[in-house]
Amino acid sequence: EPEVTQTPSHQVTQMGQEVILRCVPISNHLYFYWYRQILGQKVEFLVSFYNNEISEKSEIFDDQFSVERPDGSNFTLKIRSTKLEDSAMYFCASSEWGRDEQYFGPGTRLTVT
């Protein structure tokens, strides 16, 4: 069964450093998403992406964040200058169409020290 994959599974970085989290969505899916979950808190939507454009973003997704689909398979989330409060699990998801069910990857645990 096709699945969303994410790398790395765990990323440790120092405050102020740039990080790139990578995702490979399900191959025939057209819509891509990033969510995050701070330890012990709710899963929060960050951004949705379609046709090389952001289709929706939350207040969390400020200028420090960016997304890109650099090739036909990868979908990335970049955080330019990490802060301690960016420490969280980051989940990538994809769906065939915009309002279909979304399938999530296993997540990347980001720890900012």
Add this chain to the structure above:
Amino acid sequence: DAKTTQPPSMDCAEGRAANLPCNHSTISGNEYVYWYRQIHSQGPQYIIHGLKNNETNEMASLIITEDRKSSTLILPHATLRDTAVYYCIVRGNDYKLSFGAGTTVTVRA
């Protein structure tokens, strides 16, 4: 999107049906009810969704009341692996899924 209300936790015996309630009294006509679950900090897993009619798939059944103000997710034969946080989400035209606190379901042997 309409707000949902779920009990914070519930226990279930292994092998028995688990019935998970969700209230969504402010749901509007074009909003779907989605159910996801999250097993111990893994990525959320899609279970089922519906608009008006009851739905069934290999994982679960979804019963939506006629007025659509509440729904019940049924896991027909709960196993220990069904222990998870279950989220009921009402979704309209947004792309995003808005997760609440969900119901922590513990299946006991």
